[in-house]
Amino acid sequence: MTAITYLDAISQAIREEMRRDEAVFLLGEDVGTYGGAFKVSAGFLEEFGPERVIDTPMSEAAIIGSAVGSALMGMRPIAEMQYIDFITCGFDQIINMASKMYWRSGMPVPMVIRGPSGGGTKGGPFHSASPEAWFFHTPGIKVVVPSTTYDAKGLLKSAIRDNNPVLFLEHKLLYRQPELRAELPDDDYTVPLGKAIVRREGEDMTVLTYGAMVYQCMQAATVLEEEDDLEVEVVDLRSLTPLDRETIMESVKHTNKVLIVHEDALTGGIGAELAAILAEELFEYLDGPITRVAAPDAPFPYAPPLEAAFLPNAEKILTAARKLAAY
Amino acid sequence: MTAITYLDAISQAIREEMRRDEAVFLLGEDVGTYGGAFKVSAGFLEEFGPERVIDTPMSEAAIIGSAVGSALMGMRPIAEMQYIDFITCGFDQIINMASKMYWRSGMPVPMVIRGPSGGGTKGGPFHSASPEAWFFHTPGIKVVVPSTTYDAKGLLKSAIRDNNPVLFLEHKLLYRQPELRAELPDDDYTVPLGKAIVRREGEDMTVLTYGAMVYQCMQAATVLEEEDDLEVEVVDLRSLTPLDRETIMESVKHTNKVLIVHEDALTGGIGAELAAILAEELFEYLDGPITRVAAPDAPFPYAPPLEAAFLPNAEKILTAARKLAAY
Amino acid sequence: MEMERADLLQIYYFMRLTREMEERTRKLFLQGKIVGGVYTAQGHEATTVGAAMVLRDGDCIVPQHRDLGMHLVRGTSPRAVMCQWLARGNSPALGRDGQVHIGDMHHGIVPMISLLGESLSVGCGIALTLKRFKRSGVVLASCGDGATNTGQFHEALNFASVQKLPIVFVIENNGYAYSTPSHKQFAVKDLADRAKAYAMPGESVDGNNVLEVMTAVGNAVENARNGQGPALIECKTFRVRGHSEADKADYVPPELRAEWLKKDPIKRFEEYLQKKKILTAARKDEIEASIKAIINDAVDFAESSPQADPSTVADFVFAPDGPIALIGSTQAQDERYVNSLDRRTGQPFNSVNQVPLTLPEEVGKR
Amino acid sequence: MEMERADLLQIYYFMRLTREMEERTRKLFLQGKIVGGVYTAQGHEATTVGAAMVLRDGDCIVPQHRDLGMHLVRGTSPRAVMCQWLARGNSPALGRDGQVHIGDMHHGIVPMISLLGESLSVGCGIALTLKRFKRSGVVLASCGDGATNTGQFHEALNFASVQKLPIVFVIENNGYAYSTPSHKQFAVKDLADRAKAYAMPGESVDGNNVLEVMTAVGNAVENARNGQGPALIECKTFRVRGHSEADKADYVPPELRAEWLKKDPIKRFEEYLQKKKILTAARKDEIEASIKAIINDAVDFAESSPQADPSTVADFVFAPDGPIALIGSTQAQDERYVNSLDRRTGQPFNSVNQVPLTLPEEVGKR
Numbered sequence A, B: 001m002t003a004i005t006y007l008d009a010i011s012q013a014i015r016e017e018m019r020r021d022e023a024v025f026l027l028g029e030d031v032g033t034y035g036g037a038f039k040v041s042a043g044f045l046e047e048f049g050p051e052r053v054i055d056t057p058m059s060e061a062a063i064i065g066s067a068v069g070s071a072l073m074g075m076r077p078i079a080e081m082q083y084i085d086f087i088t089c090g091f092d093q094i095i096n097m098a099s100k101m102y103w104r105s106g107m108p109v110p111m112v113i114r115g116p117s118g119g120g121t122k123g124g125p126f127h128s129a130s131p132e133a134w135f136f137h138t139p140g141i142k143v144v145v146p147s148t149t150y151d152a153k154g155l156l157k158s159a160i161r162d163n164n165p166v167l168f169l170e171h172k173l174l175y176r177q178p179e180l181r182a183e184l185p186d187d188d189y190t191v192p193l194g195k196a197i198v199r200r201e202g203e204d205m206t207v208l209t210y211g212a213m214v215y216q217c218m219q220a221a222t223v224l225e226e227e228d229d230l231e232v233e234v235v236d237l238r239s240l241t242p243l244d245r246e247t248i249m250e251s252v253k254h255t256n257k258v259l260i261v262h263e264d265a266l267t268g269g270i271g272a273e274l275a276a277i278l279a280e281e282l283f284e285y286l287d288g289p290i291t292r293v294a295a296p297d298a299p300f301p302y303a304p305p306l307e308a309a310f311l312p313n314a315e316k317i318l319t320a321a322r323k324l325a326a327y
Numbered sequence C, D: 001m002e003m004e005r006a007d008l009l010q011i012y013y014f015m016r017l018t019r020e021m022e023e024r025t026r027k028l029f030l031q032g033k034i035v036g037g038v039y040t041a042q043g044h045e046a047t048t049v050g051a052a053m054v055l056r057d058g059d060c061i062v063p064q065h066r067d068l069g070m071h072l073v074r075g076t077s078p079r080a081v082m083c084q085w086l087a088r089g090n091s092p093a094l095g096r097d098g099q100v101h102i103g104d105m106h107h108g109i110v111p112m113i114s115l116l117g118e119s120l121s122v123g124c125g126i127a128l129t130l131k132r133f134k135r136s137g138v139v140l141a142s143c144g145d146g147a148t149n150t151g152q153f154h155e156a157l158n159f160a161s162v163q164k165l166p167i168v169f170v171i172e173n174n175g176y177a178y179s180t181p182s183h184k185q186f187a188v189k190d191l192a193d194r195a196k197a198y199a200m201p202g203e204s205v206d207g208n209n210v211l212e213v214m215t216a217v218g219n220a221v222e223n224a225r226n227g228q229g230p231a232l233i234e235c236k237t238f239r240v241r242g243h244s245e246a247d248k249a250d251y252v253p254p255e256l257r258a259e260w261l262k263k264d265p266i267k268r269f270e271e272y273l274q275k276k277k278i279l280t281a282a283r284k285d286e287i288e289a290s291i292k293a294i295i296n297d298a299v300d301f302a303e304s305s306p307q308a309d310p311s312t313v314a315d316f317v318f319a320p321d322g323p324i325a326l327i328g329s330t331q332a333q334d335e336r337y338v339n340s341l342d343r344r345t346g347q348p349f350n351s352v353n354q355v356p357l358t359l360p361e362e363v364g365k366r
């Protein structure tokens, strides 16, 4: 068994599902001959042929619309957005076609829309998107945000097997990170949608986060333990829809303080809903203000110094956590 | 001076701005010969001619894209979405073109995107949208949600004169409501963007709301005064971006309890951010859980009994307010 | 197109049924029994019925808002339609959606959404699946003249042509998009010319001549069936009523409307059938009686159907887990597969379909 | 197209300058001085320079990612370009955006976004304004073969044709969209055929022959100027390098690339100029020296320019209040108008433009 990357895990998940179930197929720009802009589907065309690995024209709406049509036929399409930023060009197909179909017709639309999201890769304003909030607010589509190699594979398999539209947000900064290399089980495992995981236990504070920010939070947590002798509990949400309220509530009930961290812009982000749920349902349990660390309300900048200043990081989390702890 | 409707006020605002400033023009589907699906621009074609009142093909992306282009030239286009639901078809032009233009190029994009939003009109899943949350989360575009005839005119004028993209959400349920008829000043008044207004003062609880829900909240407030002897303060946000934090904070600081009401779906809606801001910044002031009343996390249904059950109303607000008051 | 009298009578029958159902729908609207927008398609019957008549089992329609005729020909029951208009709890959308937003993949019917143009690429996805499994099925996707100006139209036709998909696109050019006349929508004279942007065969036909429509669409469908790829057929017709029943359409020159009313597709076909002695007075009476009965049954059924249950307002947002069957496969009949039934009700899809359309004897079984 | 020697030398000059700037950009990328995606356009120079050369003051370009040549011809300074590539704080985007996402409406240059196809309808809006005020200006909007498959392309060309806008669309068909060859993108042989969907004149030309490009685009631009509406010109060229500098492009058959390398637009034009005795060895040396100097100046300037200031990361999201001038009007020079200056800096737009491109004497002033 060899340690593989987060990217390899995604590639494996798709390949294994395509081998397992002929209903599964992949379509998108440059996914065939080229194997995808990030090589997620390298070798797929050779193995599965052009009817299951479809190089499409540059037509995001047609990619997603065709996925809906084949899903209605009982297929399990995986639609790749070359960068998740381009999902805005197929937005209506997701909002009005895919997400409302089962609800109004009773006909399931089992499909996955996936692609590289997130910043930290010098991608600038059009190749760094964190689009989760738009879809988190949209009933009828699930939203998944894996942070580890193990989860990337297990969650993607669950997404492919799910009978609903699932937006699977891969964080491109994690694609090839050596630290994320992991040996995965040989057996066909899945990670269920809608289940968060506690990455680190602690009594003093709950940190709610997901995606690449999990690592910044873990770093900060280590420093807080060593320097401040604080035990921070880090909860990796893994799925945003469905949201694992139980795990969140349980953690906050015993720490009584909450820090929410995400890479996406602050206003109207995922953190807003998490804070609202807690402020409403755990009011008695809170011993301090619900604190958020997120990107500023500005588009995503290109220049390295700006990108560094824009993204949340361990240092910013540390500052916020210390303030909250001291409260 | 005669009392005019909310719809008339919108029509007047555009007409007066077009008379005042030749840079202002209107484009959209059926806005010319037909005067718009709701007759907002009835008579405009005759008065301003086909170069300033442009009947476009059914091409939302081209409508918004053309608006961006003319705005870059120094024009002040008003792009009508026949129903605001169709904004999903021009989504990318708003997110990636209009909203990021000034930030990355220094060139202002003074444009308004406006149209009928909201439910209660038996419009079903595709003619009842409340799309504010997507854009509230998008840096670089302002979002305005008028609830009265006076504000509809004054805010629309401010939106047209603003040097940024502004999404102006008209609530179609209010268009012709007799109760909303009002006599407006003859002079050229405006209502500033980013300023909320206290519709009703009270000590016992703050209700934060906007759009058509303002009336449901006012109804509930009256009942609470009469039957429960509770003084509820109702704050009409009027603008979502920019958000009037001062007015919100001030109110909550003296009532210490907050009920948030909106028509849009609960999860990730505007209420989430409002709750998050208050849970973070006014933690000490809160004497009860921040409570939200909103639509369920489901698409907007067509059948009257479903629509009635779906939408928040005075009764639901009353129940929530009583629970909160009793806390 | 050579056809037997029974076929010809059936065509006529569906055209009349479509017209009468819409008349009745309009009445229900005027009586305030239907809320929201009501779109009808008087004048489109030759196009909608004609295009659908050339299809067979295993084919699929992707209809739009004026395509009641296609629905009826392909098996959407009048009861389902009336329950949907009256927003009943047992309507295909369970009251969640209205109008002819009705679908059932087991019958090859895709439920449209209001956003026009969007359904076309969904049709491509269906055609992609039919092609992948070497099914003989063909997709018939329709749209209006206005919808040809959406980016969706372009992306769908382009993708279909690149993939040589078994799909036929039918444009119902009725002269207007809401109030907007053709010259404000596009510069081409014939929308069939848009096929040239995709190296796709394109043809413009008289959309008020049902046999002409059937010939053109029929050939295109057979070509698609034989692996020759997609085609675009423009049916030139006219929307003789308003865009919706709320629209007086005073923007339409009266003489233009009058001219088209003279070309009424049903009148023309009726004269043809009478000249051919296929439609006798007796037959006509039987047909009208049958249509009346069917519509009365549908309306009575709908009116006596329950309202949607408000306690379910937050339900059915997500489909349950379980295996999904390939539509058209034997498994699709197996209840263990999630999409074999409408899991919202545990019933077959559009269970109001269960009373099938029974045509009068002489019109022949389908 | 008859031209004086000075014009011809200028064309050659800009083609060479474009090629050399991209060579240098590539070096900077390999040195790790440029981060993120680097797109160059070796082989496109006849198309990008040729198309832009036919424009005049008051015209506007809507360039895409391979259009450095258009930028240089229309006045984007090499310093601005290099500051942008090096993400400096004084770059046109103030480091917020990169690549050739550069614009300045006062110079008729629209800053592209990465999402391809989206800029085309923005071009329509500009043309709409030029037409409204009876300006003689014309918009030149370019896109790749891949971008012609976006819904945006369709909506923009359709709207332009309906409104008879003064806009010319130039397709740079370089055989590939990233790794995707033409036959997987569209079924038409000539993308100029797409004009037929809009009743728009369309022409396909050799995109590696600068004079042919200038003739075709020049005629289309003059027709647009004279109120005859839009046109579509397909320039057939080839992307002889990778999609980006990170792309080895091993999916391109070597013989195909070799064939196109033989047709290198600069080599061909050079031979033509030499045969005509317009480009002497001496001239060539002068031109090369001047280009070298300009590029060195630009790179030095950029490298000595400040990094973007992180303390401004949340700034400039909204434009300030105040009057807005019609671009091209006298007011547009008046500082009281918000859009007369870059309010983010208080400086003129692209202030790094301030050192203008000085051509060597014999190449002539512009």
Ligand SMILES: Cc1ncc(C[n+]2csc(CCOP(=O)(O)OP(=O)(O)O)c2C)c(N)n1
Residues within 6 Å of the ligand: B029, B058, B060, B082, B086, B089, C066, C114, C115, C116, C117, C143, C144, C145, C146, C147, C148, C150, C172, C174, C176, C177, C178, C239, C243
């Ligand atoms: C994407 C989208 N934009 C706008 C509308 C509003 N709308 C409803 S019908 C219509 C006109 C449609 O014209 P056409 O496609 O010719 O169909 P017709 O109604 O004439 O049959 C418009 C603009 C819509 N339904 N969808």
Ligand SMILES: Cc1ncc(C[n+]2csc(CCOP(=O)(O)OP(=O)(O)O)c2C)c(N)n1
Residues within 6 Å of the ligand: A029, A058, A060, A082, A086, A089, D066, D114, D115, D116, D117, D143, D144, D145, D146, D147, D148, D150, D172, D174, D176, D177, D178, D239, D243
């Ligand atoms: C809307 C959109 N989808 C996908 C992409 C990703 N992408 C960047 S360049 C490219 C290929 C573009 O091909 P073409 O239009 O022919 O331009 P070329 O690069 O060949 O000059 C793609 C798919 C994008 N930039 N925008």
Ligand SMILES: [Mg+2]
Residues within 6 Å of the ligand: C144, C145, C146, C172, C173, C174, C175, C176, C177, C178
């Ligand atoms: Mg029409």
Ligand SMILES: [Mg+2]
Residues within 6 Å of the ligand: D144, D145, D146, D172, D173, D174, D175, D176, D177, D178
């Ligand atoms: Mg290309």
